[in-house]
Amino acid sequence: MKSLAAALALLCAFGAHAQGDYPTKRITLVVAASTGGGLDGVARLVAKRMQDAWGQPVIVENQGGADGLIATKRVAESPADGYTMLLQIPSLLLLKHNAKDLTFDPATAFVPVTEIARTPSAVAVQSKLGVNSIKELVAYCNKQPKPCTWGSGQQLSYLYGKRMFAISGIKETINVPYKGTGPVINDLLGGHITIGITSIAAPLPHHQSGALKILAVNLDKRSSQVPDVPTFREAGLNVPARGSWYGLFAPKNTPPEVVAKVEKLMTSLAQDPQAQASVRGLGAEPVFGTSREFAAGVKDEDAFLDQLVKQYPLAEEKK
Numbered sequence: 075m076k077s078l079a080a081a082l083a084l085l086c087a088f089g090a091h092a093q094g095d096y097p098t099k100r101i102t103l104v105v106a107a108s109t110g111g112g113l114d115g116v117a118r119l120v121a122k123r124m125q126d127a128w129g130q131p132v133i134v135e136n137q138g139g140a141d142g143l144i145a146t147k148r149v150a151e152s153p154a155d156g157y158t159m160l161l162q163i164p165s166l167l168l169l170k171h172n173a174k175d176l177t178f179d180p181a182t183a184f185v186p187v188t189e190i191a192r193t194p195s196a197v198a199v200q201s202k203l204g205v206n207s208i209k210e211l212v213a214y215c216n217k218q219p220k221p222c223t224w225g226s227g228q229q230l231s232y233l234y235g236k237r238m239f240a241i242s243g244i245k246e247t248i249n250v251p252y253k254g255t256g257p258v259i260n261d262l263l264g265g266h267i268t269i270g271i272t273s274i275a276a277p278l279p280h281h282q283s284g285a286l287k288i289l290a291v292n293l294d295k296r297s298s299q300v301p302d303v304p305t306f307r308e309a310g311l312n313v314p315a316r317g318s319w320y321g322l323f324a325p326k327n328t329p330p331e332v333v334a335k336v337e338k339l340m341t342s343l344a345q346d347p348q349a350q351a352s353v354r355g356l357g358a359e360p361v362f363g364t365s366r367e368f369a370a371g372v373k374d375e376d377a378f379l380d381q382l383v384k385q386y387p388l389a390e391e392k393k
Contacts, residue, residue: 084211087261096332097124101132103322104149105161106142108254109365112275114355116320117161119349127339132207139363141165141229143173154325158334159186161275164316165230172229172388184323188340191358193293194236194317196303198270198277200262201287208289208309212243212345215268221246224269225262226327227255227276229388230318233379234292235271236386237313238306260346262265262286273318274299275357292318295345299357316378320358321368 099340103121107113114136121132137145142165152158166180205211215222224239224247226232232249239247251266252258255276262270262277270277271288278299280286291297291298292311305315322340324333343349344362353360363371 079274083375093247096329096335097128097130100130101156102135103132103161104135104137104145104158106145106163106165106334107161108138111159111255112193112273112356112358113163114187114319115275116353117141118278119352120190123339123343123349133255143176146180146248148297149323149325150178150180153324155206156324156327156328156336158325160323160335161324162321163189163230164375164379165228166321166323167372167379168229168383169389170232171383181372183326185326185365186323186372187324187330187365189319189321189361189363189368189371190340191318191320191353191354191356191360192293193211193320193358194271194293194297195231196218196270196272196274196277196291197238198259198262198281198286199268199289200265201284203268203287204232206287207287207304208242208311211269211289215244215247221248222268223250224271225250225252225258225267226271227252227258230379231233231273232254233382233386233387237382238271238272238311241313242311247283249295250255259286264293266281273357275366282359293359296314298354298359312339314374314378317359319361319368319371319375321372333365 101352103117105117117134121134125132137148142162147157149160169180172182199205224235226235230338255272256268258272259276261267277286277288281288288300288303290304292304292306294315296305340362341364350360
């Protein structure tokens, strides 16, 4: 018995020492998006900062598709040791409403480590449409012989779009669902749909080039990237100013000291001008908040999205 107790004590001591030395091997950041978007961009920023700070390799693993389900399950089923973490957006909280045979609650299966940044949803149209404001868009759509079409690349954008159009004054619209924001922008540029509802990162380069025009952004104040573009409320859309967060999560039961070490590095970036500029270059506003702050934000977002799904059932989006 004494030898068994000694062995257990040694194992516990080794485990505590290993956690205290974290990280001692490669870290994988699983991104619930394909390469090239805003979430992927912040993941690569985080990966570089972790690698520079800790001297261990950090890889970004893109697992797009299924509204983030593939990436989310990948991390939920990984060891809770801090070596596999998840980069997600609020779509994480919609999985319980639409993913069949989901064996966990995404709202409680992870430890929210930090809100890296917040990015607004945006309403974009082709510049050659000749529409320069939400008011003009309403007038344009209401005089067309057929309803205007709008694209959404994820269910979060679908919900935001349904809510926006419900109070916009446009008599009728038709939603066209896509698998990702890239195809939305491609079809918007090609004139195959009238309106795109996405995060600002996707249409931003085309707005800057003049091919697309962002008519409004859903933030409580104007985006630093497009200060000439009004907020939804300034444009006459009286909806809650809720942007989309880019968040870093660890599996539930990840050791608190590991979470604390990652959190400390992330919150230090709030005072790093280069990190701030990199995030803004992706069309987002940097946050790099604490784990406690982010956990409260996730809880609030979960309740908000639950109500939104009741108003606009996600089953309609798949028709």
